[in-house]
Amino acid sequence: MSADLVVHGAEWTVKELFVYPNEFIYWSIQIVMYPYMTGLVAGAFVLSSLYHVFGQKDLKEIAQFSLVFSLALLPVAAVPLLLHLQQPLRAMEPLLTPHFTSAIAAFGIVFSTYALIVLSEIWFVYRGYFVAQVHALRDQPGIGNSLRRSVYRGLTLGAYDVSDEALATDHKAAKILAAVGIPVACFLHGYAGFIFGSVKANALWMSPLMPVIFIMSAVVSGIALCMLTYIVIMEWQAFRNRRRGGAVQASEIRGAEADVVSKSARYLLGFLVAAISLEILDLIFRGYTAMKSWDILRSVMYGKDFMNIFVLQYTLGNLVPFILLILPGRTIKRTVLALLLVLFGVFMMRWNVVIGGQAFSLSFSGYMHYHIPIIPHSVETFKEGVFGALFVITLPFILFWGINKFVPSLGRDAGTG
Amino acid sequence: MSCSRREFLKNTMAGAVAAAMPACSVILLAPGEAKAMTDGSKLRWAFLVDTEKCVGCGLCVDACKTENEIPYDAPVSRTWVERYVITKDGETHIDSPKAGRDGFTTGEIRGEEIDPEDIDKAFFVPKLCNQCDNPPCVQVCPVGATYQTDDGVVLVDRKWCIGCGYCVMACPYGVRFFHPIHKTAEKCNFCYHRITDGKQAACVQACPFEARKMGNLRDPEDPVTKVISNERVQVLKDEYGTKPHVFYLGLDEKVR
Numbered sequence: 073m074s075a076d077l078v079v080h081g082a083e084w085t086v087k088e089l090f091v092y093p094n095e096f097i098y099w100s101i102q103i104v105m106y107p108y109m110t111g112l113v114a115g116a117f118v119l120s121s122l123y124h125v126f127g128q129k130d131l132k133e134i135a136q137f138s139l140v141f142s143l144a145l146l147p148v149a150a151v152p153l154l155l156h157l158q159q160p161l162r163a164m165e166p167l168l169t170p171h172f173t174s175a176i177a178a179f180g181i182v183f184s185t186y187a188l189i190v191l192s193e194i195w196f197v198y199r200g201y202f203v204a205q206v207h208a209l210r211d212q213p214g215i216g217n218s219l220r221r222s223v224y225r226g227l228t229l230g231a232y233d234v235s236d237e238a239l240a241t242d243h244k245a246a247k248i249l250a251a252v253g254i255p256v257a258c259f260l261h262g263y264a265g266f267i268f269g270s271v272k273a274n275a276l277w278m279s280p281l282m283p284v285i286f287i288m289s290a291v292v293s294g295i296a297l298c299m300l301t302y303i304v305i306m307e308w309q310a311f312r313n314r315r316r317g318g319a320v321q322a323s324e325i326r327g328a329e330a331d332v333v334s335k336s337a338r339y340l341l342g343f344l345v346a347a348i349s350l351e352i353l354d355l356i357f358r359g360y361t362a363m364k365s366w367d368i369l370r371s372v373m374y375g376k377d378f379m380n381i382f383v384l385q386y387t388l389g390n391l392v393p394f395i396l397l398i399l400p401g402r403t404i405k406r407t408v409l410a411l412l413l414v415l416f417g418v419f420m421m422r423w424n425v426v427i428g429g430q431a432f433s434l435s436f437s438g439y440m441h442y443h444i445p446i447i448p449h450s451v452e453t454f455k456e457g458v459f460g461a462l463f464v465i466t467l468p469f470i471l472f473w474g475i476n477k478f479v480p481s482l483g484r485d486a487g488t489g
Numbered sequence: 490m491s492c493s494r495r496e497f498l499k500n501t502m503a504g505a506v507a508a509a510m511p512a513c514s515v516i517l518l519a520p521g522e523a524k525a526m527t528d529g530s531k532l533r534w535a536f537l538v539d540t541e542k543c544v545g546c547g548l549c550v551d552a553c554k555t556e557n558e559i560p561y562d563a564p565v566s567r568t569w570v571e572r573y574v575i576t577k578d579g580e581t582h583i584d585s586p587k588a589g590r591d592g593f594t595t596g597e598i599r600g601e602e603i604d605p606e607d608i609d610k611a612f613f614v615p616k617l618c619n620q621c622d623n624p625p626c627v628q629v630c631p632v633g634a635t636y637q638t639d640d641g642v643v644l645v646d647r648k649w650c651i652g653c654g655y656c657v658m659a660c661p662y663g664v665r666f667f668h669p670i671h672k673t674a675e676k677c678n679f680c681y682h683r684i685t686d687g688k689q690a691a692c693v694q695a696c697p698f699e700a701r702k703m704g705n706l707r708d709p710e711d712p713v714t715k716v717i718s719n720e721r722v723q724v725l726k727d728e729y730g731t732k733p734h735v736f737y738l739g740l741d742e743k744v745r
Contacts, residue, residue, distance in 0.1 A: 077560050077562075077563055077669045077670070078669060079563050079564055079565050079666070079667065079669050080654075080666075080669075080672070081666040081667070082564055089599070090571075090583035090584060090585075092569070092585075092616075092662075092663035093564060093565060093566055093569045093585055093587075093663075094565050094566065094569075094590040094663050094664065094665065094666040095663045096666075098654040098657050098658065098667070098745055099654060099658060132664045133671070153653075156654075157651050157652050157653055158650075158651070158652020158653075158654070158667055158672040158673065159650065159651045159652040159672060159673065162632075162649070162650075162651040162652075163651065165631075165632040165634075165649065165651050166632055166651070168632075169632050169633055169649075170631065171630055171631055171632055173627075173628045174628065174629045174630055174655065175629070175631075176629070176631035176653060176655055177631040177632070179631070198524075267655075270629075271625075271629075271659055272625060272659075272661070272730075273658065273659055273660060273661035273729065274627060274658065350739040364728075394715055421602070433663075434661060434662070434663045435583070435663070435745045436745060437581070437583055437745065447585070472645035
C-alpha cells in the first residue's frame with residue numbers, strides 16, 4: 073500500500089477475533105490528551121476561584137498563579153483536536169456552520185466564552201500592576217524597557233485610574249468573573265464528558281455519569297498540576313535565593329508554601345474522593361445491571377485492561393497518592409510524589425475511557441489493541457504518537473513562561489486582586 | 490389636515506402592523522421542508538437482504554469498491570459480507586476477510602480449520618449502511634457535513650467534512666470509516682448517484698442470486714415493499730433506536 077493510501081487508524085490497531093472491517097482505533101492519543109488538557113484548564117480555574125469567590129485567603133498566592141496558568145493551558149486544550157482532525161484546515165467550520173445537535177459544535181462557543189472570562193479576570197486582577205509598570209518604566213533607559221512599557225500601555229487598555237475606588241471596582245469585577253467562570257469551566261469540561269457519555273453506540277462510554285466524573289477528575293488534575301508547578305517554582309526560587317543569599321529568606325518561602333500546599337491538598341482529596349466514588353458507582357452499576365454489552369466489557373475491564381484500570385489508574389493513580397496525602401507528617405517530597413501520581417492517575421482514567429472504549433468491537437465479538445506510534449515515520453504517526461502527545465504537554469509550560477514575563481503570578485510582584 | 494403627534498404615532502403603528510400581517514401569515518420553510526411537502530414524501534429508499542440467498546461470493550463488495558472508488562486493497566469497505574459458523578459446542582465463529590471481497594473459498598476461519606462434522610449451521614450476512622431514520626451519525630456531526638436526504642439516504646459532503654471521526658464513533662453498525670485518499674468520513678449511500686438516475690445500486694446489480702434488493706417504501710406496489718410489509722423481516726440492532734432501513738430475511742439471532 074503506498075503512503076497516501078494509509079487508512080486512518082490501521083497503523084496502530086491490532087485486531088483480535090471478529091471485528092467489523094471498518095473498525096479501527098480512530099480516536100487515539102490526541103483524544104486522550106484533549107479531555108486531559110481541558111480538565112487541567114478547568115481545574116486550574118476552579119482552584120483560583122476558591123480564593124477569588126470563596127475568599128480562601130491562604131490560597132491567595134496559588135490562586136493568582138492558577139489563574140495565569142489556566143490562561144497558558146487554555147489554547148493548548150484546542151491543540152489536540154487540531155492535531156487529530158483529518159482536515160485541520162477546516163478547523164474553523166464548527167464555528168462557521170455549527171450543527172447544534174452535535175456536542176462538538178458547542179466547543180467553539182463554550183471555549184471562547186471561557187477564554188473571554190479568563191482574559192478579563194486576569195485583566196481586572198492585574199490592571200493596577202500594568203499601570204504601575206507603565207509609570208515605573210517611564211524613565212528607564214534602553215529599547216527593551218521602552219518596548220516593555222509599550223506592551224504594558226497596551227495592556228492597560230487606556231484605563232489608568234488607580235484610585236482606591238477604581239481598584240475596588242476591579243476587585244469586585246474579578247470576583248464576579250471568577251464566580252461566573254466556575255460554572256463555565258465546569259460546563260467546558262462537563263461537555264467534554266458529554267461528548268463521550270452521549271455516544272450510544274459505545275457500551276463503555278454511554279453513561280449519564282460521564283460528564284460529572286469528568287468534572288470531578290478535571291478538578292483533581294487541575295489542582296494537582298497547579299500545586300506541582302507551584303511547588304517546583306517556589307523550590308527553585310528558594311534554591312536560587314540560598315545560592316545568592318538574597319533578600320528573601322528561603323525559610324520564608326517554604327513557610328508560605330507549606331500552608332498553601334496543605335490547604336490545596338485538602339481540596340484535592342475532596343474532589344478525588346468524589347471522582348473515585350462516581351467511577352466505582354458506574355462500574356458497580358454496569359456489573360449489576362449486566363446489559364448485553366457486559367460480557368465483553370467485563371472481559372476488557374477485568375481481563376485485557378486490568379493492569380491499566382485497576383493497577384495503574386485506581387491503585388497507583390488514586391489509592392497510593394490518597395494514602396500519601398492523608399498520612400501525617402507530610403513532606404514536600406512526598407507531596408510531589410503524590411501529585412505526580414494523581415496526574416498520572418487522571419491521565420490513565422482518560423486513557424482507559426478513550427482507548428478502553430475502543431478496545432472491543434461493536435460486534436461484541438472481538439477486540440482491538442492500541443499500539444501507540446513511538447518513532448514517527450509520517451506526519452500522522454507524529455501527530456497521533458508519543459511525540460505529538462509530548463508536544464501538547466510541553467506547550468503550556470512554554471506559554472506560561474512567556475505570559476509570566478508580563479503578568480507575574482508568583483512572588484511579591486503578583487497582582488493586587 | 491391637522492394631525493397631533495399622538496394621532497401620528499397611532500396611525501404609524503397601525504400602518505406597520507397592517508404591513509406586517511401578510512408577512513406573518515406566510516410560514517417560512519427550509520428548502521428541504523418545502524420539497525418534503527410537495528413530492529419528497531413519495532419516496533423512501535429501503536434495502537432488503539435475503540440472507541438465505543447469499544452464498545458469500547463477494548461480487549457485491551467487489552462491485553461496490555470499483556463503483557465508489559474505494560481503494561481496492563485498503564482494508565475498508567462501504568459494504569461487506571460476514572460468515573457465521575456455529576459449531577456444535579455452541580461457539581460462534583465469525584469472519585470477513587478483506588470484507589468478503591474475494592469470497593469465502595476455504596473452511597478456515599482466522600487460521601482455524603473447522604471440521605464440517607462439527608458445524609450446526611453456517612450462513613452469510615451482507616452488511617451495509619442502514620440509512621437510519623434516526624441516524625446518530627447525522628446527529629453528532631459538528632458541522633452538518635453529513636445529512637439525510639428527503640428520500641431517507643444519509644450522505645457525506647466531502648468538501649465540508651472536518652474529519653473529526655465523531656460520526657464514525659456514533660454509528661453502532663461500524664459502517665463508517667475515513668476514505669484513504671479524501672481523508673473524510675465515508676460510508677455506503679445506496680449508490681445515490683445511481684439510484685437517483687434510475688439505475689440499481691452497484692451491489693444490487695452485481696448480486697447473481699438476488700440476495701440484495703432495493704425499493705421504495707412509500708410505494709405499496711413495489712415488490713420489495715410488499716416483502717417488507719407481508720413477510721417476517723428483521724433489522725439489525727434496533728435497541729439503539731436508530732430505525733434502520735435495511736431489512737433482513739432469515740436473520741439469525743447470533744448475528745450482531
